Amino acid sequence: MEPVVSVRGLRKSYGQVDAVAGIDLEIESGEIFAFLGPNGAGKTTTVEILEGFRTRTAGEVNVLGVDPADGDAAWRDRVGVVLQESNAEPGLTVRESLQLYSGYYREPRDIDETIALVGLTEKADTLAPQLSGGQRRRLDVALGLIGDPELIFLDEPTTGFDPSARRTAWHVIEGLRELGKTVFLTTHYMDEAEELADRIAVIAGGQIVAEGTPGTLGGRNRMASTIRFTLPEGTGADDLPPELRALSARADGRVALTTQTPLVHVGALAEWALARGIDLPDLDVRRPTLEDVYLELTEEPA
Amino acid sequence: MTTAAARGPVALVLHQARFDLRSFLRNQQARFFTLALPVIFLVIFNGVFGNRVVGPGPMKASAYYVPGIAALAVIAASFVNLVISITAQREGGILKRRRATPVPASVLVGGRALTAVGISLVVVAVLLGVGRVAYGVKLPTAGLIGIAFTAIVGSITFCVLGYALSTVIKNEDAAQPMVQAIMLPLYFISGIFIPNISLPPWLRHVASVFPVQHLAAGFRHSYVPGAHGIGIVWSDIGVLAIWALIGITVAILRFSWLPKAASA
Numbered sequence: 001m002e003p004v005v006s007v008r009g010l011r012k013s014y015g016q017v018d019a020v021a022g023i024d025l026e027i028e029s030g031e032i033f034a035f036l037g038p039n040g041a042g043k044t045t046t047v048e049i050l051e052g053f054r055t056r057t058a059g060e061v062n063v064l065g066v067d068p069a070d071g072d073a074a075w076r077d078r079v080g081v082v083l084q085e086s087n088a089e090p091g092l093t094v095r096e097s098l099q100l101y102s103g104y105y106r107e108p109r110d111i112d113e114t115i116a117l118v119g120l121t122e123k124a125d126t127l128a129p130q131l132s133g134g135q136r137r138r139l140d141v142a143l144g145l146i147g148d149p150e151l152i153f154l155d156e157p158t159t160g161f162d163p164s165a166r167r168t169a170w171h172v173i174e175g176l177r178e179l180g181k182t183v184f185l186t187t188h189y190m191d192e193a194e195e196l197a198d199r200i201a202v203i204a205g206g207q208i209v210a211e212g213t214p215g216t217l218g219g220r221n222r223m224a225s226t227i228r229f230t231l232p233e234g235t236g237a238d239d240l241p242p243e244l245r246a247l248s249a250r251a252d253g254r255v256a257l258t259t260q261t262p263l264v265h266v267g268a269l270a271e272w273a274l275a276r277g278i279d280l281p282d283l284d285v286r287r288p289t290l291e292d293v294y295l296e297l298t299e300e301p302a
Numbered sequence: 303m304t305t306a307a308a309r310g311p312v313a314l315v316l317h318q319a320r321f322d323l324r325s326f327l328r329n330q331q332a333r334f335f336t337l338a339l340p341v342i343f344l345v346i347f348n349g350v351f352g353n354r355v356v357g358p359g360p361m362k363a364s365a366y367y368v369p370g371i372a373a374l375a376v377i378a379a380s381f382v383n384l385v386i387s388i389t390a391q392r393e394g395g396i397l398k399r400r401r402a403t404p405v406p407a408s409v410l411v412g413g414r415a416l417t418a419v420g421i422s423l424v425v426v427a428v429l430l431g432v433g434r435v436a437y438g439v440k441l442p443t444a445g446l447i448g449i450a451f452t453a454i455v456g457s458i459t460f461c462v463l464g465y466a467l468s469t470v471i472k473n474e475d476a477a478q479p480m481v482q483a484i485m486l487p488l489y490f491i492s493g494i495f496i497p498n499i500s501l502p503p504w505l506r507h508v509a510s511v512f513p514v515q516h517l518a519a520g521f522r523h524s525y526v527p528g529a530h531g532i533g534i535v536w537s538d539i540g541v542l543a544i545w546a547l548i549g550i551t552v553a554i555l556r557f558s559w560l561p562k563a564a565s566a
Binding site: 051052053073074076077079080085087089091092096099100101102103104105107108127140143144147 | 321326391395
């Protein structure tokens with residue numbers, strides 16, 4: 001099947017500066033694709049070119065089989081956009097806002113069903129500007145969905161949410177997957193990308209610096225893990241078995257071991273501790289988080 | 303259910319106007335400045351000058367102020383209100399969000415203009431009613447056609463001028479002071495607040511360049527007792543049309559859907 005989004009050699013220059021310096025992207029139907037990158041990395045520029053808001057300097061862009069620069073009403077009928085920042089429609093309730101937007105489309109979704117999908121049924125008759133920040137964002141998502149798009153752009157959908165509102169929003173986005181929608185998500189939250197995305201691309205300095213699943217991005221699956229624990233009183237680092245001693249870096253009895261073979265080392269550690277009859281209640285084995293990987297990928301060269 | 307979009311552009315313009323009107327009616331500030339303030343002005347000016355005779359004409363002050371304040375009301379409903387709301391919609395990302403839907407730009411503009419025309423006609427009718435009931439100014443029936451025609455042309459002209467002006471305003475905080483800075487002097491020199499016969503000739507020449515005086519004059523021609531026919535003076539309508547063309551040109555060349563704050 002033809003990809004929903006296909007980008008080849010996309011470039012956008014402002015004067016001498018390349019905001020986007022030749023990127024390739026491919027997004028398949030039904031995927032939740034997360035696009036990550038620090039501010040000023042070319043993320044918003046790329047998204048706005050895909051949405052048809054901005055022109056490009058060079059490259060091929062195809063969204064649902066159409067060049068967004070020539071996107072007409074028939075194309076917009078199939079694309080949903082949830083902007084990073086947009087105010088509520090003044091003077092209209094949640095339902096009225098959706099009625100207004102629903103009239104713009106030829107085959108919109110059912111209004112009440114869409115309100116229920118974003119969990120605003122009880123607020124349907126509240127004036128949109130009176131909603132809380134999280135509720136307003138969910139209304140934004142509903143407005144982006146009302147046309148029943150095949151592809152939906154979500155630009156930082158949960159920025160400024162409290163943790164429970166973010167969970168609710170994630171359920172809504174998970175729901176889109178079940179509806180068979182393709183989702184282009186931009187976010188600053190690594191846990192969000194990890195929770196939702198099938199695939200992630202990281203842009204930095206106008207270029208894609210890594211692409212992969214949340215588990216494999218930037219070689220995360222092959223990166224060293226860290227084993228942490230605190231030695232009980234009376235036990236020193238010198239008492240550890242030799243193969244662990246070599247890896248250890250310690251401070252006040254706290255030990256952190258970095259290892260490519262976590263299971264081997266945890267096994268040796270467990271054997272040693274059990275033989276001595278000591279427990280390590282704060283034992284912790286951690287893979288590098290997506291955030292660690294991301295920060296490494298997007299680090300500015302010093 | 304067939305949607306407005308599926309029923310064609312006219313249905314879509316009506317759809318847009320219906321929601322624009324609802325939004326307007328729920329905005330207390332817009333309601334006050336557009337619906338209440340013109341009536342308050344009419345009562346005040348008649349209270350001050352009621353029995354005097356003012357020129358040119360000469361005519362009674364009450365008969366003079368109804369058409370002048372009607373012009374102010376049309377400008378409030380079309381220009382002032384539109385500049386403020388369009389600027390706020392642009393900076394708040396509402397225009398950008400609408401742009402991302404299949405709705406054509408012409409429908410958004412048309413719906414907004416239709417709302418302004420509708421509100422203008424209602425306010426002008428209320429002012430005529432007040433003039434009739436409170437000040438006994440009787441309007442020839444034929445004049446009604448001229449008044450309605452002038453209100454529609456004036457409203458559309460000031461709508462497009464509003465779109466044009468909004469393109470040079472950076473943010474919504476600047477919108478209100480900007481429109482007032484432009485309109486207040488024009489109201490004073492265009493015979494809205496004071497009869498412009500009392501102005502020095504050079505100031506009257508300045509006023510005659512701008513559309514405010516011609517809108518007021520357009521109303522006055524239809525309103526003057528004993529006006530001939532429907533009282534449309536084509537030179538006034540012509541000046542309004544020229545301004546409308548200037549407004550359309552500027553708006554088309556400069557209009558932006560995206561917030562200026564973000565694109566700067």
